[in-house]
Amino acid sequence: MQSVVRLVYPPQCLTCDAMTDADFALCGHCWRETPFITGLVCDACGLPLVGEGHPTSLCDDCMTVARPWSQGRSALLYGGNARRLVLGLKHGDRTDLAQPMATWMLSAGAPLLSPDICVVPVPNHWSRRIARRYNQSAILAKAVARGGGFTFLPRTLIRPSKTPLLDGHSRENRFATLLGAIEPHPTRGKEVAGRKAVLIDDVMTSGATLAAATVALFQAGAAEVSVLTLARVAKAP
Structure with missing residues (x-):
C-alpha cells in the first residue's frame, strides 16, 4: 500500500x-x-563565528548584551530559503514544516539537550494566537520534545498583555517593550521548578523576547535555562 x-x-x-x-x-x-549553521558558533545564540575560536566563544552581540540564559543554539541563518520556511510556518499555515524543522533544531541544539530537560515554548498573546490559529513556537517545541523524548510544558509561560510588532525597532526599544511582558502561568508555572528548561522560539533577532521569557522561567523556579531557535538573524556585513 x-x-x-x-x-x-x-x-x-x-x-x-x-x-x-x-x-x-x-x-x-x-x-x-538554505543557510544551515555549522562549525564554530556563538555559545549564547548559535550564530556562526569565523576562525578557530574556543567552543565557548561569543559573537559581538552576545559580548555586548548580557544574556540571562546559559547557552543558546540556532539551526539556520534567517535568510534565503530559511526565511521562506520560517514565514511559511509563521504566516502560511505550513504546520507540516515543524517535523523537519525540529530535526534540524535537535541536531543544532545537541550540546544543550539531555534526558532530564523540559521543553518550553515562548508564549504569544491570546489575540495573536486566535489570529494565526496557532503559536508557531509551541508547534516547534512540541515537535522538538517528541523527537527527543523530552518533557513538553506548553503552558508554563503566559503573555498577559499584547505587545506591538517589533519589526524595524531598535534593540533598545525591543528590550524596553518586552520588559516584564512574559510571566509564569499562575498555576502551571510551578511545573518547571527545579528543572533544566530549554526555551524554544522560531527566530532570534535581538534576543529581547527570549530574555523576557528566560527571566519568567527563573521566576517560576527553573534551575537552568538554555535557548534553542529555528533561525538567527545576523547583522548585514
Whole structure:
C-alpha cells in the first residue's frame, strides 16, 4: 500500500515542486539555498563565528548584551530559503514544516539537550494566537520534545498583555517593550521548578523576547535555562 501511495503522491521538496527521495526533505537546489549553521558558533545564540575560536566563544552581540540564559543554539541563518520556511510556518499555515524543522533544531541544539530537560515554548498573546490559529513556537517545541523524548510544558509561560510588532525597532526599544511582558502561568508555572528548561522560539533577532521569557522561567523556579531557535538573524556585513 505504501508503494502505491508513493507512486500516486511521490515525495516533494518542502519549498518547491521538485521530487525528493524522502518525505519532509529539501531538493538539492533548495538545500543549497538554505543557510544551515555549522562549525564554530556563538555559545549564547548559535550564530556562526569565523576562525578557530574556543567552543565557548561569543559573537559581538552576545559580548555586548548580557544574556540571562546559559547557552543558546540556532539551526539556520534567517535568510534565503530559511526565511521562506520560517514565514511559511509563521504566516502560511505550513504546520507540516515543524517535523523537519525540529530535526534540524535537535541536531543544532545537541550540546544543550539531555534526558532530564523540559521543553518550553515562548508564549504569544491570546489575540495573536486566535489570529494565526496557532503559536508557531509551541508547534516547534512540541515537535522538538517528541523527537527527543523530552518533557513538553506548553503552558508554563503566559503573555498577559499584547505587545506591538517589533519589526524595524531598535534593540533598545525591543528590550524596553518586552520588559516584564512574559510571566509564569499562575498555576502551571510551578511545573518547571527545579528543572533544566530549554526555551524554544522560531527566530532570534535581538534576543529581547527570549530574555523576557528566560527571566519568567527563573521566576517560576527553573534551575537552568538554555535557548534553542529555528533561525538567527545576523547583522548585514
